[in-house]
Amino acid sequence: MTKPNYDALNVGDMLPSFTTEPVSRLTLALYATGSGDHHPLHLDQDYVRANGIGDVFAHGMLGMAYLGRLLTQWVPQEAIRSFGVRFTAITQIGERLVCTAKVVEKLEQDGEKCVRLELTCANEQGEAKHKGDAVVAVG
Template sequence: MVSGVWQKDFPPITRATLALYAGASGDHNAAHIDSDAAKAAGFSDVFGQGMLGMAYMGQTISDTVPPERIRCFSARFVAITQLGARLSCTGRPVRKYEEEGEERIAINLEMTDQFGETKLTGHAVVAVGARS
């Protein structure tokens, strides 16, 4: 678990992706689902919810680690994700250490689009074993 690189690719971001995410997440901010509202706010079109990118980043972790072993997870939203973006996430375990009586691994994460532009950076800490 501590070695190697985790990688996950995601399907292109479409208007349907953004609409489904808005409904399922409770974030009905119109800038992500209504082109008119996005333009009125100074954007060229609707753009991806930051938390959609973070949800994808979370999948990169939970594909490898059972969700109940994730101890903390944070992200910085570096750039806006445009329509059509093909996101991929890499996770790099960087450190293994003891904390609160269990063995933990720290992971650095990065989400980029097909042009290599960084959209999110992230950090997570996971437990190697189940909490006793």
């Protein structure tokens, strides 16, 4: 994988986006194994009902991991300088997540050509689950 060319990139450019499969209970069980986060809020319907919550919901970091995939499908991972999100809504079972990124700034950071990306992970109705940004080195 080669880095995108700085001169060919413009503010407003969109990265190739993707939409995930619907988040299922199996997704959350797999994520619990992979992440080590076995909190019952994500896995145990009896537990969440006993605590007055309708159903289990996704780990916030699952959506951030999807945004990470969006980045590493565009650049080699070692080009990512920083990556952050705010968690703005809970992802429910059955929702597909639409991951998008837009170039919002071209900059030089520590003598290196970079772009700042605005990241969004939202459901298909456009409700943002996570908003964030990343700085990525380009060629």
